[in-house]
Every structure is written in C-alpha cells, then in structure tokens.
Amino acid sequence: MCVCHHCREWVAQLGLTDVDQLALVCDTHHPLAGLKDTDWHTIVAGPDHKYPGRILWVPPIHIDPTRKPRINHYFHPHEYWDD
Template identity: 50%
Template sequence: HHVDEWAKGGRTDIDNLTLVCDHCHAQVHDGPGGWKTVVMGPDSGFPGRTGWIGPPHINPTGTPQVNHIHHPLEQKAAALARIRARNERELKRFRQ
C-alpha cells in the first residue's frame, strides 16, 4: 500500500510503502467509511511505522494506531517476555 497515495502524487519507493493484507487494503479509501494511513512521527512510540486511522464511527478522535499484527517478531518477543515473567513468578513461589 502506498502511504501517500500514488494517484495523488505519492512516491513508489520503499519509504512510501507498507505491507497490507488484501482485506485491509480494500478498506483504505477516501470515501465514507474509508481508513487512512500516515507515517508515525519521531515523537510517537513507533516512529516510521504506518499508522492507521479508522473512519469516524470507529475512531472519532482520528488518532493513528499501529497494527501490531503486521510485526510478528515483536509479538513473539512480547510473548516470550510474558512467559519468562510467568516462569520467574512460579519459580519464586516454588522456592518459598
């Protein structure tokens, strides 16, 4: 997906592209109910990532959100951190 739409002069290079599944890509449009995309700024928690802005009936504030499902390595790291924390708690409880 072109973050800045190609039809509106957006570049076709790696800095302006993001991965989107077919279903999500069909949701990005200027019409009613359409989603928007932006590049998250340097002050965000995810600089350079694609931020998704849902239509007003879903996201009335227009606040961009990062879809973490498109970042499986981060999901894996978070899951491993939760498992390690759980194991540490169980080990501590066992030692008591």
C-alpha cells in the same frame, strides 16, 4: 499473501513508491483504505513518535470519531509489553 499500500495516495497525493512510504496489507483489507472519512488511511509516524517511521493506521470515523492513529503490533508482539 499481501499487497503494498501507498501511505500517500499514489495518484491523488502524488505518493511515490518509496519503501518508507509503503505498508503491507492483505488483499481483503486493502479496499478499505482510501481518502474519505469512512475509509482507513495510513500515515508514517514522525521522529517524535514512540515508534518513529512505523506505519500508523487511522480508523474511519464510524469506528473511532477521534480518528486516533494506531499501530498494528501483530508481527511485533514484544511491543505489547514495551513501556
């Protein structure tokens, strides 16, 4: 019940369909992802991040003016309690 979202926009940024550049997203929320400041977009956490290689979701400017990247811990509930 989900689709793959390209972390690097497939056409606009010549993103590849490599498994480390894909994020799972539901059909309902996938249209909310894009390149504009009013869209959600994704990046891959770098090696210095607490969760290297994980997908970071960057909220649209109207939700968070600082556009701080976030991790969806929904399927990793143990991470809520990690120090």
